Amino acid sequence: MLHSIVPVEEIWAETDLPAAELREVMVHGCMMQVEPIDSSSGKVVRILSTDPQDYLKPEFQPGSIVLLTD
Amino acid sequence: MDSSEMVSSNYPDQPHQEQASMQAIRNFGQMNLPDGSLSFHVLPIIGQVEGHMVLPPRNKTTKYEHVIPQLVAIEQNPKIKGLLVILNTVGGDIEAGLAIAEMIKTMSKPTVSLVLGGGHSIGTPIAVAADYSFIAETATMTIHPIRLTGLVIGVPQTYDYLDKMQDRIIRFTVDNSSVSEQQLREMMFRTGELVRDVGTVLIGEEAVNCGLINEIGGLGEAVSKLRQFIENPALAKSNRYRYSPQFQQPFQQPYGYHGFNTRGGY
Numbered sequence: 001m002l003h004s005i006v007p008v009e010e011i012w013a014e015t016d017l018p019a020a021e022l023r024e025v026m027v028h029g030c031m032m033q034v035e036p037i038d039s040s041s042g043k044v045v046r047i048l049s050t051d052p053q054d055y056l057k058p059e060f061q062p063g064s065i066v067l068l069t070d
Numbered sequence: 071m072d073s074s075e076m077v078s079s080n081y082p083d084q085p086h087q088e089q090a091s092m093q094a095i096r097n098f099g100q101m102n103l104p105d106g107s108l109s110f111h112v113l114p115i116i117g118q119v120e121g122h123m124v125l126p127p128r129n130k131t132t133k134y135e136h137v138i139p140q141l142v143a144i145e146q147n148p149k150i151k152g153l154l155v156i157l158n159t160v161g162g163d164i165e166a167g168l169a170i171a172e173m174i175k176t177m178s179k180p181t182v183s184l185v186l187g188g189g190h191s192i193g194t195p196i197a198v199a200a201d202y203s204f205i206a207e208t209a210t211m212t213i214h215p216i217r218l219t220g221l222v223i224g225v226p227q228t229y230d231y232l233d234k235m236q237d238r239i240i241r242f243t244v245d246n247s248s249v250s251e252q253q254l255r256e257m258m259f260r261t262g263e264l265v266r267d268v269g270t271v272l273i274g275e276e277a278v279n280c281g282l283i284n285e286i287g288g289l290g291e292a293v294s295k296l297r298q299f300i301e302n303p304a305l306a307k308s309n310r311y312r313y314s315p316q317f318q319q320p321f322q323q324p325y326g327y328h329g330f331n332t333r334g335g336y
Contacts, residue, residue: 004161
């Protein structure tokens with residue numbers, strides 16, 4: 001349920017766009033969901049770690065590019 | 071470096087700090103940027119607060135599944151002494167917004183919020199959740215009721231549910247600021263302010279005058295208030311409204327409230 005000044009129709013516009021394919025990878029001991037760019041790198045979508053400090057690391061912030069080491 | 075040194079090292083007037091940065095300029099030809107891990111952290115609440123549903127990509131969103139563990143990390147990390155919450159949000163998911171607000175409110179470390187641009191709808195409880203809140207002179211906050219656009223409300227239970235959701239937001243806002251419940255409801259259901267809608271737009275000073283926000287201010291004021299709280303945590307605690315007698319009173323529908331309540335009051 002939304003409480004926003006933006007009209008609901010506007011928020012939900014373009015819902016039929018295809019969702020990006022996501023991969024779950026381990027980077028430096030931290031499990032994360034990435035949107036693959038090529039075979040060796042990806043863009044961080046979200047962190048799945050249970051260590052709260054992982055969420056403060058600047059290199060793991062959503063949108064940043066990580067090298068997939070696996 | 072011990073923790074007491076970490077707090078003070080963010081002050082530019084520290085003589086040894088100045089010496090170190092001069093050394094860096096001489097040795098590497100570059101300035102030492104202030105280390106963000108020292109002293110306090112910044113949490114921006116930007117765009118739509120995203121809840122259980124992933125919003126279409128055109129929306130700029132604040133994702134709670136990322137913000138909540140960050141708040142846990144800030145609370146747990148002994149190097150971090152305080153939190154600055156910067157809001158420029160159009161509102162969003164009620165559950166996610168209230169979850170973030172509750173996390174900020176129950177943090178043991180000093181928290182200061184700053185509303186820049188807009189702190190609308192569900193942004194209001196997040197703004198008041200901090201120990202002390204600032205609003206920029208030109209920033210706005212829209213106070214309006216929850217509504218379900220595009221859904222047909224056919225059963226009394228739907229009204230009841232909306233009413234309960236509304237009460238959660240009102241209760242949290244009233245408990246954590248000095249606005250009265252009656253005034254907040256009056257602003258929420260006011261007609262004539264918004265085009266084709268009920269509600270109120272508060273601009274800068276108006277949010278302070280009604281008791282929602284503590285003070286008019288910008289970045290400088292917010293940071294110096296947070297530093298003041300970090301040096302003297304008792305000051306921060308004295309600003310928490312949950313210790314006020316208002317919190318102890320039972321929740322009541324004010325006189326003249328004509329909301330969706332179908333239960334005949336509490």
